[in-house]
Amino acid sequence: MQDDPRETARRLAALADIPMSEERIEALASVLRIVQAGSAGLAAIDFGDAEPAGAFRPPRRVAQ
Numbered sequence: 001m002q003d004d005p006r007e008t009a010r011r012l013a014a015l016a017d018i019p020m021s022e023e024r025i026e027a028l029a030s031v032l033r034i035v036q037a038g039s040a041g042l043a044a045i046d047f048g049d050a051e052p053a054g055a056f057r058p059p060r061r062v063a064q
Contacts, residue, residue: 005029005036 009028013020020028 005032008032 006025006029009020009025009032013025013028
């Protein structure tokens with residue numbers, strides 16, 4: 001991604017062939033900053049020797 005979130009938003013809109021006004025580009029750029037910060041935070045996590053969790057199984061319902 002580009003250093004400027006507005007330019008990244010413009011390029012993403014162009015790639016998706018979606019016409020966007022400057023107001024919508026600015027809104028997308030502000031959200032893009034949050035997404036980039038979140039993904040950088042997730043990438044920085046050191047999971048060490050953690051293993052994946054087992055499959056979630058909802059509790060059985062008791063018939064009444």
